Structure formats: C-alpha cells, structure tokens
Amino acid sequence: MNYRQIIAVDAMGGDFGPSIVIAGVAEAFSKLEGTKFMLYGDRDKIGVELDKYEALKPHAEIHHTDKAISSEEKPSTAVRNSKGSSMRLAIEAVKDGRADAIVSAGNTGALMAMSKLLLRCLPGINRPAIASVMPTMTGKSVMLDLGANLTCDAEVLTQFAVLGAVYARVVQGITKPTVGLLNVGTEDMKGHEELRNAASVLSNVEFPGKYYGFIEGDDITKGTVDVVVTDGFTGNIALKTAEGVGKLSKEYLTQAFKSSPFAMLGYLLSRGAIKKMKDRVDPRKYNGGMFLGVNGVCVKSHGGSDAEGTANAIMVASNLVQNGFNQRVAAQIEQLMDQESFISVVGV
C-alpha cells in the first residue's frame, strides 16, 4: 500500500507510556488519511494497546526495544546511553528516510540533543529552536525559541525569524507574516545588543515575513505579530508564566462560581459557553513543540498529555511534513544568506 506519510512514534515517552501514546496515535490516525505509524518500544505493552484499535492495526508497525530513556536523565548522559532506545530508534527511522517525522513525549533535552546529533540542522541553520502555537486576541501566533538555546546572537535570532515566518506562511497560510522581537520596550535603543543587531538585520533583509519591530510581553497574547522571536531562556519563562496565569484565572473562576448559590446557578446556565471558552485555551490544542531547523520533522509532545494532546502533536508533525516545511526553509535560508545586509551585520 502507498502511504502519504510515515510517522515514527516513541511509544515509551511521556508520563503514561504506551496506553496514552497509542490512544493518541489512534485518534490522529482517524483524522489523517494515508498515514502509516512506526511504533517504537515494548512489543507487549504496545501490542495490548494496539489490539484496542482495529482500524489502526494494519497501518501500525511495532519495532520492539526494551530500552527507554528516562525523563529524569540529564540530556548528555541520555544521549551517551541512547543506543537502541525507543527514542533513538524512532529518530534513526527519520534519519534513514524510513519515516517522515518523529513524535515523542519523552525527555525534551535528550530529544533535542539526539535530533541535532542524528538529523543535524537544515543547511544554513546554526541552531534549531523549539516553537509552539499560542492563542491570541486575534487568532494564533507562533513563538520561538521556547527553551532550546539559552542565549542567541543576532544571526541565530534572524534564522528563528525565517523559521517562524516560513511556518506561518506554509502551515498557517499567512502570505506575509509579521515578525516581532520580544523585548522590554518598543524603542530602538531598548534591550540587549543581540536584539538590536537582529532588528537591524531584519529591517534590511528580504525574508518570507515582514519585520514589525520590538514587541513587549503583553503583545504575545494581543496578537500584535504572527511570529514572536526570542531567545530560549526568555521564551521558556514567558511560555510557562503564561501557562501559570491561565491556571490562576481558571482557579479564580472556579472559586467565583462556587462562592454563592446564585453564582452556582449562573454557572449551570453558562456552563456550555464557559466550556467553549476553556476549550479555546485548552493546552491539549496547543500541544506539540516543533523542533524547527532540524533536518527532519521532530515534534515533542508534552509529557503529561492525554490521548487528545498526543493526537494534536502528531497532527502538528503531519502539517510540517505535508507542507514541505523543511524544504521551504532551506530555500529561504539560502536566499537570506546571500543578501549583503545580512552578511554585513552578522559577518558570516
């Protein structure tokens, strides 16, 4: 049978292992025509789960291994001892061209280190970034880096801008996506030198997006730009702060509805609408950290994801494959690097 795409899945990753991962694969399978899954991990544990999904079974291959990488392990140690692990075998399937994408809910640091080591970066990309889609007042934006690189120079930030802009264009269908650099103010003189240099490059080069300027923290959810570019330290803290505030709002709302009989009745009446509102910011909908810039599609699912979240991460991977994201980036980066204004600032 001819498949449109083959997705390798690390079935042992995440807090719950195969039971949740395979349920997620089954859910994604029902939405993705012509997809084959290669499942890496314990044959018995995967088999038991797979038996529950008759439709999926003929399109899923189990690749047995006893070995799995723990989520507690230090990335460098994990990589050193990774031979034959479910995560590594799944990445190798992409490396050898047997699969189009890899999805794992395992150790993030190990997954990033191993992807870089085995798949390498796309030509012209110095360092891959973790990117994710975020809900905003006006729709959705993509933000990167969310934690792969603690510090980033102007060259790396410019490459992130290209990665984000290509993503917004080819996956989200925005013809000329706006790109903002996250900073502590919007004036030209604000922030670190790397940010000011990146701003100078992005103002002067041709790239798939349109440089908007510096943006501040509250611009992320305002939807001021389509692509938010930042270093991995700042991005990680902004993302987790946002998650924390989301939970705080939810908790305060729950407490409010429980605070009086009137409020409880009010809740019963507005329950449907409140549920829809919660759905809009449901973390499962935004699950799937994309490792953009890696030469191969690699998506990290949240360790605590349920089946729906896992399915979403698989859909994210499929979107990158189906839209030829990596090929488009390679072409754009080549164009970027030829430009005088890029060369003069980053000095490559």
Next chain:
Amino acid sequence: MNYRQIIAVDAMGGDFGPSIVIAGVAEAFSKLEGTKFMLYGDRDKIGVELDKYEALKPHAEIHHTDKAISSEEKPSTAVRNSKGSSMRLAIEAVKDGRADAIVSAGNTGALMAMSKLLLRCLPGINRPAIASVMPTMTGKSVMLDLGANLTCDAEVLTQFAVLGAVYARVVQGITKPTVGLLNVGTEDMKGHEELRNAASVLSNVEFPGKYYGFIEGDDITKGTVDVVVTDGFTGNIALKTAEGVGKLSKEYLTQAFKSSPFAMLGYLLSRGAIKKMKDRVDPRKYNGGMFLGVNGVCVKSHGGSDAEGTANAIMVASNLVQNGFNQRVAAQIEQLMDQESFISVVGV
C-alpha cells in the same frame, strides 16, 4: 502640626496629569492618618483639582513648576534636562529630608535614573531593582527585578534576594520568606552561570529569607515562593506576558457570557462573584512599582492608572516608610557582606 510622614508627589506624571493624580492623593489621604503631601507641578492645574477635596487641602502643599518630563523622552536626555521639573523637585525633597517618599506616574526610565543619581543606592547595594506584588494561588508574592537592570550578576541577584526577603518580612509580615531564582528548570545545572552562582551564594549564606531553589515561570502564580528573583529583562517580559494573559482570559470570558441567552442569564446571576474574581486580579490593586535598593522610598505608579491605582501606589510608598524598609535592608546587607560564603563566590 506633627505629621507621621510626608509624601512628595509628582503631580504632572502619568497619562492624565493632575486630575487623576490629585484624586488619587485624596483617596490615599482618607486612608492614611497623619500624612502630609507635597505636590509638584503646575500650581493652577493642581489648585483646581485640590479645591475639590476640602479635607485634603490643609495637608497638601503645592510646589509650583512649569516644567514636566515627557514620558516619551529618553531617560538620559530627560535627566540632563531635568532641573526644576516636577519629578526632579519631588525627588530632591526626599534627598534633602523634606519628604519621606516620592511617588510618580511619569517616565519610568527617567525616574529610575534620577533616583539613582540623586538619592544613590543604599549602602552595599550595587543596583536598585523595580519590585512589585503579584497575585498567586496561595496569596501574594513579590517579584524583582521588573526592568531596571537588563543583566544581573550573582552579586546583584543576591542583593535582590535580600531586598525581596526584607520586604516580605517587614511589609508582608512573613517571618522567614522563601526566595526562588527564576530559571528554565529546577535542576542545579540549569540556566545561566550567574543564576548558578547566585544559587550557590544563597544556599550558603544567612539572609533574612530561606533560599528555595530555582523556580520556573508557572511557579510565579502557583505561589511556590514568597519572593521571585530574576534579572530585569526576564522579569519585565514575564510581568507583561502575565498581564497579557490576564487580559486574554478576561476577554474570552466576556465573549463566552455574550455567546448565548443562557450564558447571559448565567452572567447576570453570577455577576457579583465574577466581579469579586476580577477584583482579585485588578491591576489597580497591584499598582506601585517599588524602586528597592534606592536610598529613599521611591514608587512608580503606572502611567495609565486611575485614582484608585494612584492611591494604591501611595499606600505602597507609605508601607515602605512606616515599616522602616530601607533601614532594615541596610542592616541586613551589612551582615550579608561580612559572610565568608558570600565573599568567596562573588569575590567582593
């Protein structure tokens, strides 16, 4: 008449000028016994507003000046041309001991630069931080720096920990406040070198708080610690991201209640509870960025504050004065600097 405290107010700061500032002063005056206000700015504009508040009038002095610092001005330019401005005159009142605190809703950068220049830092403090109180799942925490210093070494971060811990102890009444360093993970090897060095100092010195360890972005609202310490770049972005997510949640909730007749009825019934919930995260309640580490009490009110927000910023300043915050810090810092474990890491 004998006053408990005298507060100098830059009446020309903020987006709305004296009309809002004086209304805020009047509101704070009604809550603060024995307080005198020195109001700096245009005598006529202040006078007109002051006429509206009979009780306040005998306890408020107008100090006329035509000059005000624009909120658009670059801090360095603003400082250079600051002589005789309402902001500078108000700071000078604190410098000369004629006032106990200064509150301004004007240009943040100019206020910080001028405070440092005129008031200097507390003995043993290298750089002041902007600190603010944040709502959490379990109560409130204090976070610093929110934007005064883009990069901070271990010594400065340690001083921030002391400033935050003294604040939590003397103003919030927490005997042994916990202090966390904001980072991208909780493991020892995570983050920048400065963070790891600061962690090493804080684990080994005696200071007014208890060092908890590294915390992540979502710990801010979880209330994991009483004091969140970070550099000004990260803190500024985390704070504004949190504000943005708060607004997004509010907007989604409003849309949800408007989405059907049932939901609207539900809103009518739960309105009181929802209002209480919104009050809990009302930015006006958290208005007042404290310039901790400056040798003089200086509080920045948000430029867009209304009278209630302005009054809150004045209350924040009064709390610092009444609890002898600066005197307590000076004593603690001296103790800290004498400790071997501090000296060995930061190398002072």
